[in-house]
Amino acid sequence: MGSELDVMQQAVIDEVARRAEEALSHDASGHDWWHIQRVRHVALRLAELEGADRFVVELAALLHDVGDWKSQADGKDIGGRIAREWLTPLDVPLETIQHVAGIIEGLSFKGAGVATEMPTLEGKCVQDADRLDAIGAIGIGRAFAFGGSRGRAMHDPATAAVLHQSFDEYKQKSGATLHHFTEKLLLLKDRMQTESGRQWAERRHEFTREFYERFLAEWDSRDVG
Ligand code: ADP
Numbered sequence: 001m002g003s004e005l006d007v008m009q010q011a012v013i014d015e016v017a018r019r020a021e022e023a024l025s026h027d028a029s030g031h032d033w034w035h036i037q038r039v040r041h042v043a044l045r046l047a048e049l050e051g052a053d054r055f056v057v058e059l060a061a062l063l064h065d066v067g068d069w070k071s072q073a074d075g076k077d078i079g080g081r082i083a084r085e086w087l088t089p090l091d092v093p094l095e096t097i098q099h100v101a102g103i104i105e106g107l108s109f110k111g112a113g114v115a116t117e118m119p120t121l122e123g124k125c126v127q128d129a130d131r132l133d134a135i136g137a138i139g140i141g142r143a144f145a146f147g148g149s150r151g152r153a154m155h156d157p158a159t160a161a162v163l164h165q166s167f168d169e170y171k172q173k174s175g176a177t178l179h180h181f182t183e184k185l186l187l188l189k190d191r192m193q194t195e196s197g198r199q200w201a202e203r204r205h206e207f208t209r210e211f212y213e214r215f216l217a218e219w220d221s222r223d224v225g
């Protein structure tokens, strides 16, 4: 598996990066170009450590949120289709296109009770990088940015978190952002797929858990005399 890109591959990466930046630059729900840049860098570090194909990893990282169901008016995920449409005219080998599209289609979290294991090493690197950006200080910021963008309350103690058993159920959720911690964010640490990803998730997970506990302590004024 090559770790260096050839001139043609670098030109494809540059063009896809340019278009992804254009497509995501106005996002204010935590899926902006900077999210893509962070996922790209972490995924490439994982690829290097794990010996994954760098070209596939970088393409999938760049394309993974263009066409994500959360940004589509009808809630349908068209990420795989967009990957095929963008990469085919750039003369990317069909096998690579299928691999990248498959990673994007399988990437998203789909509910607490829904397995989303990635069959390939390249997919594991991109999925772990995306999940690392959903926890820790930045992950917490993104969760509230996403909730705010959908008009959701920060917290609603009158309702309970739900561990969704299907993607449809998960997609339809509209509850307060704090429930998202129980429903997704605090579950991610145990779903990391690479050894380095698992290690890097530990500290971010601890920080996320502490934030969650403090939030509830402050909500109930348990932290003041
Ligand atoms: P995934 O593909 O696993 O959903 P993304 O990169 O698209 O991952 O990130 C989803 C981001 O949106 C996360 O940071 C997550 O915290 C945030 N988010 C906040 N509230 C919700 C929600 N109710 N449903 C889905 N995502 C949410």
Ligand code: NI
Pocket: 035, 039, 064, 065, 130
């Ligand atoms: Ni993402």
